[in-house]
Amino acid sequence: MLTVGIDIGGTSIRAGVVNPTGRVVDLATTPTPRTEAELDAAVVRVVRELGERHPVSAVGLAVAGFISEDRRLVRFSPHLPWQGAAVGDRLSVALGTPVVLEHDVNAAALAEYRFGSARDRGVVAMVAVGTGIGAALLVDGRLYRGAHGVAPELGHLSLVPGGRPCPCGKTGCWERYCSGTALVDTVVELATDRSWPGSGLAAELAAGRELTGEGVAEAAVAGDPLGAAGLDEFAGWLGRGLALVSDVLDPELIVLGGGVAASSELYLASAVDHYTRAATGTGHRPLASVGVSALGGRGGIVGAAELARDDLVGRESTLRAAPTR
């Protein structure tokens, strides 16, 4: 039985046909349109394209945003035109197949549990660091989604009172200090605080050029002192945040995912050091190990396809059944 998993990103839609062993056997991509009707139509188009080459039984969508507890509605998504949109029912009618929605990091975490670095682990937190931070919690292979489908929103834990403003409306959120975009903000702040002789990054900033997280990481690897200092701060914030995750949830494993995970060798050892020192009761309790996503950018696709399959075969993927009203 083949199902389709679709990762709906802010810039592109990536759809994959996934077999029961979690292998992506075919892929189709298309840019993400800006209007609700066009976005619906684009999803229908990619599924039909894949459906011409494979028998597709059901479709799962991984969406960065708040999904309703019954997984039929996109309540809010900061980068998509779907707001309070009954996407599940609309697409199911248009495609003639069952359609299920899930938060993108929830989908990725489920894929890691079944096929990746969290295989058969009991209590697992996933922290996906990219332009922001998304998170998921799995208990014995089931997603903990909270009472309203929103948990766990770890990226917006307020770590710095009165700190950097966040688009969510609060200040000092973890993701404002620990993400690809935050790394650039940190470097800009450090460059404002003091001079960095010999730093190419400092020279670029002085010339008014925009930096990227990748650019800062590359400069740090090449020995740029400002880049290295930025990466050091990033590692510190990652570690302190992971300590909070560990204190609240006490997982046995934290899986690091998202775009930033691909270069984890640059900061993970330092982050784990900060994490170990910041967690409550270190030395008197077992601490979660920190691993890196095995599925990378395919996690959302594979997990969404698995969720679609779960619904077909009656396998439960959520810890708490959806409330009935």
Ligand SMILES: [Zn+2]
């Ligand atoms: Zn926030």
